[in-house]
Amino acid sequence: MNVLVKSAWGSDDPTKAAFPFLHANALAQAGHAARIFLLGEAVSLMRDPVATAVVPVAWSPLAETLRATIALGIPIHV
Numbered sequence: 001m002n003v004l005v006k007s008a009w010g011s012d013d014p015t016k017a018a019f020p021f022l023h024a025n026a027l028a029q030a031g032h033a034a035r036i037f038l039l040g041e042a043v044s045l046m047r048d049p050v051a052t053a054v055v056p057v058a059w060s061p062l063a064e065t066l067r068a069t070i071a072l073g074i075p076i077h078v
Contacts, residue, residue, distance in 0.1 A: 002033045010041025015056040017045055021065045028072040036069070036076045043078045 005027075007020040020042070024034040044050050045062065054062035069076065 001027075002035075003027050004035050004037055006037045006039070007042045008038075008040035010044055011050055011054050012041065014054045014062070015059070017042065017054055018056040018059055018062050018065055021062065021069045022059065024074050025065065025068050025072060028074055034074050036074060038076065038078045046076070046078055 003024070005020040005024045007017070009016040009019070011017060020036050020038070024036050027034040038045065045054065045066075048063070051063040051066050052061065056062065059065065
């Protein structure tokens with residue numbers, strides 16, 4: 001299955017901001033082709049200082065999740 005995960009959530013809500021990456025990672029690990037499309041405030045998540053500062057509730061910091069997303073080869077469109 002091909003899945004596009006879209007998000008506009010930014011650093012003001014760290015948990016929601018991390019969801020597209022967490023969902024795409026889970027989909028890719030399950031064998032699906034996932035892509036992430038970021039718009040609006042979510043674009044700022046691609047900056048290292050922002051990704052490092054975003055820590056969702058009950059999940060790893062976004063910077064760690066983002067490294068996994070990149071390692072899985074998931075395309076991220078901004």
